Amino acid sequence: MPAPRDIAKHWFAARGWKPFAFQKAVWAAVKRGESGLLHASTGAGKTYALWFAALQHLAPPPAPAVAPATKRKPPMAPLTVLWITPMRALAADTLRALQRPIDDLNIPWSLGLRTGDTGSSERARQGRRLPSTLVTTPESLTLLLTRENAATELASVRLVVVDEWHELLGNKRGVQLQLALARLRSWQPGLMVWGISATLGNQLQAQQVLLPAGDGISVQGEKAKTLLVDTLLPETIERFPWAGHMGLRMLKQVAAQIEACNSCLVFTNTRAQAEVWYQALLEARPDWAGLIALHHSSLARETRDWVEQALKEGQLRAVVCTSSLDLGVDFLPVERVLQIGSAKGVARLMQRAGRSGHAPGRPSRVTLVPTHSLELVEAAAAQAAVAARHIEAREPPHKPLDVLVQHLVSMALGGGFEPPALLDEVRSTWAYRDLSDEEWTWALAFVRHGGHSLTAYPDYQRVAPDAEGRWRVPDARLARRHRMSIGTIVSDASLQLKFWSKGGGGRTLGNVEEGFIARLRPGDGFLFAGRLLELVRVENMTAYVKRSTARKAAVPRWNGGRMPLSSELADAVVAQLDAAARGEYQSPALQAVRPLLELQGQWSALPTSHTLLAETLKSREGWHLFLYPFAGRQVHLGLASLLAWRLSQSKPLSFSIAVNDYGLELLSATAVDWPQALASDWLSPDNLLHDVLASLNAGELALRRFREIARISGLVFGGYPGAQKSTRQVQASSGLFFEVFKQYDAGNLLLGQAQEEVLRQELDVQHLEHTLQRLQQRRLDIHSIKRATPLAFPLMVERFRESLSSEKLADRIQRMVNDLEQAAGPEEGA
Incomplete structure (x- = not known):
């Protein structure tokens, strides 16, 4: 020993x-x-x-x-x-x-x-x-x-x-x-x-x-881990790509890569994509039944546990998964990782790559699988960014009062608290290091009687001082409610998914968002956990299902499917375009996408780190502006709304807006002199906060943020097990509080927090201001184009996705692609 x-x-x-x-x-x-x-x-x-x-x-x-047998342990x-x-x-x-x-x-x-x-x-x-x-x-x-x-x-x-x-x-x-x-x-x-x-x-x-x-x-640590990043190149390159693909045209090549190794993880960015890919791999290789598995956070715990253990023991050839396996889970048998679509961030890609070769001294390998041609540029950029270790910063939240309110009730339950001592404790944290006396007093009043507007309601008299001056929760019912609400700092309402059984007690499959089930009728089919299922009925926040024989099925679309491109990866993409503009195509991925980039250069120009590319187009729909700041989807949404609002102040105009991670489109049915508009101060960071709030339906955005704040702070209770409230009920309740506070308690600090979160999280105003400052330092490169360029095309698709109704999106896109391909002429070497 x-x-x-x-x-x-x-x-x-x-x-x-x-x-x-x-x-x-x-x-x-x-x-x-x-x-x-x-x-x-x-x-x-x-x-x-x-x-x-x-x-x-x-x-x-x-x-x-x-x-010794006679001795106790x-x-x-x-x-x-x-x-x-x-x-x-x-x-x-x-x-x-x-x-x-x-x-x-x-x-x-x-x-x-x-x-x-x-x-x-x-x-x-x-x-x-x-x-x-x-x-x-x-x-x-x-x-x-x-x-x-x-x-x-x-x-x-x-x-x-x-x-x-x-x-x-x-x-x-x-x-x-x-x-x-x-x-x-x-x-x-x-x-x-x-x-x-x-x-x-x-x-x-x-x-x-x-x-x-x-x-x-x-x-x-000792040294940076060796990360091998490569790209699975498609057999053909479309010159007019658009986002939204599941990437299944790469199915044959992905299956070949899976077969070439003993064990691998196939990462997707959404649970819907994971479901589709798992089913497609099984259909392509029926002999892999039992050798490949599916893993995401909505599956039942028993299913997830089985997959993780089987992967550890080397029983599985591949697992199709989401971020549920991102973090430091130790799977020694995993030799490589396949990433379907762009990882959207350097840190996320490195984290996923690290699931392979998970041992000291072993290299990690990740293979990027592009779902459309422009993701080849992202792949080349990601490889360069990983090599340079350009990792994104994680910005910590500052003073969220909903979390503080929840904490006060929690501490009142845990033996009670004395306000002066707890204030010192709270201020010792980074998040609340500058919490003011006024904010602290408001938080205490809020948990004691609900603030100015809820004093008459017993449910909001959650904490009170006892005879000794120690603050406690006096009501056992409110104590139970609070303990059940501590985990609300996270997610959307979901329904439990169970197999239908006449006697009850059907096996649990997992959870799915209520918003998806709400769009289905009994008899509709959908794909979940790799199975084709049919909805039987919904009861008490449980969706009962049975196996379906339908050939086509919907796929649950969980929230969060549109992750924005990180600043670090966006800068790396622009660096690749810089190289292409100089005629340098060094990486295999950039060489593969060269025809697309050269066509972009012929019809317009390539964006660079020194120029702001703008394209103007007159079509049957109206006057288009395409702008390419490469700042990510969230910033582009704020920027597009800001530009549209500022332009409409000089004369009455209305705009349709589309954004993606690379740029934005403004479309007006009325003539707009885009070169003159861009030459003015429409891109100035001056008065940014006022103009951003005026340009958007800030009240609706704040209400959306307030729904989460209301749940965390305990204003809205999600219900007891077996009797949970629906999303619609929770939204209605939080909306009622929002309106009551606006009318009768305008100084309620939770309202201010909602607006602050809109600016920081929904619109990322700080990043928007930084982007505007950068854009002012670039030379404006305006091109009048005759037709949609390879960069403009995906923006038009984004707009169609929201507006088409009688005509199928795929049909409209295919017709546009055919027209553009005829205009571009035959591709050399195709």
Whole structure:
């Protein structure tokens, strides 16, 4: 048996491993009681860097290998380590990884898992005694903090490890975790907190958010992991591409790549695309039944668990998946990754690539599969950006008051709080470091009686001071409601999907968004979990289905399918176009798309980093402007609305708008002198905030943001199990609150938060301002075109997608492509 503090050396040596310098640095830092951020490449050994630090310096010494029969097992240590993960799949995988050294070294430490998937019996067992190490999520940690004896149960925690910190850094779940960590620090001043990350573009800020006291250290991994990025080139290149394809024309080539390796992951950007690709692969290769699988977050937990375990054991040739397998799940058999369509971001692509070769020293390989020709340019750009490690920054939210309100009620449940002490605790977090006294007073009033307009309603009198001045939740019913609402910092309403059974109790398949099911009638077919299903009935937030024999079926379209192109990847795309404008086509992907780019140059010009390309066109529809800032879909939406509004101030005009990640289209039925308009100050960043709010239906956008805020802050309750409210009911309730606050409580800070989130998240005004400043530094390159160019064509398709009704979109597009191909003439070498 190794000496108590040599267990890492012993365990590593038994496997023929040697600890890396960064792992030793973490072990030494934890021995000194320090906190920090560990940034190292995927598969480099980050998990064991923190885990063996805990085992060597916080765990009891290993127990004897064989205890005498007359002796009892050594008592398990109290809860000492909290391991926070952002995803349930990652939590289960982490637990398995942590268990191995415990078993091998016979360390008297118990491990447990606490997520939304944890069963009632395990929850009850943890209610009696928490394990020595608990792997959990931010929501489940907050739920633990709402227990009356939380201060006693969690006061023994000495180390918190936040895995995949970059995934939490930029959203409200990360803020929820910041507040939870502040509470733990108040109980354990010497608490060590460590973040683990592999893809961060703003490491210093990420460390400051996690460790706001500034007492942490930064540990960097050995070296950047070798990432091999290549592109699967299509057999033919269309010169007039358009977005929206599933990419199935690449099916034959993708199947050949899958067959050429023992195990791979096929990543898609949406669950709908994953469903379609899984079904298409099975139809193309029926002999792969049982050898390929489907994985996304809407599938039942049992299905996801089976897929993950089978993949680990090397039983599967391929898994078609979404971001549900993005994060640090350890699948050693996976040799390579295929990415269907653009990953839209450098960090996302690197994260997915890291699912292959997930071991120290092994390279990771990702093959990009373009779904249309312009994605070949993105592929070349992504390869260059990955090589240069141009990783996106994750911007943390600032002072979301809905999360603060939820936290106040949670802390009132968890033993109660005294406002002055809790205020100091809240202000110790990065998110609320500049919380004003007025905002704090408003938040206390809001949880005590609902603010100015809800004082008369008992349901909003959630917290009140007791006789000793300690604020608590006095009503057991409101306490139950709040605990059920802690996980609302996330998602859209969904329905449970079950097989129909006359006796009830049909098998659960997973969850699907309510908005999709609402568009179906009983008897309609759809594709889910790789099966053709038929809707039978909807009852109590459950959609009952049976197997269908229909040949065609709808595919659920979950929200979030249009991820915007990141700034870093957009800049990399422009750099590739710069090279093409100089006649340099160095990468295979750029060489393949050369005919398209040369046609763009012949009919107009290529965008560059020094020019702002604008194309004007007069057609039967009216006067078109195509503009190519390459700033991403969200910024282009704000920019298009801003331009349209500013132009309409000089004379009455109405516009149709279309945007994609590369540019925008404005179409007016009235004549517009586009060169004169662009030569004026329409692109000025002056008075930006006023003009953006005036150019859009800001009230409707704010209402949409307010729906989420209302759920998080506890204004709207989603219902009890078996009696959940529908999305329409939740929307109606939040809309009512929105209007009441506007009329009778205009100073309600949640209204201001809704507008701020619109500007920051929906429109990305800060990025829009930066884009306008950049555009003013570029030379305007205006071209009057006779027909839609390869870059303009996809923008026209985006507009048709929203407006066509009697004519099928595909028919209209094909007719346009035929006309344009005739105008372009035969392609050389085709």
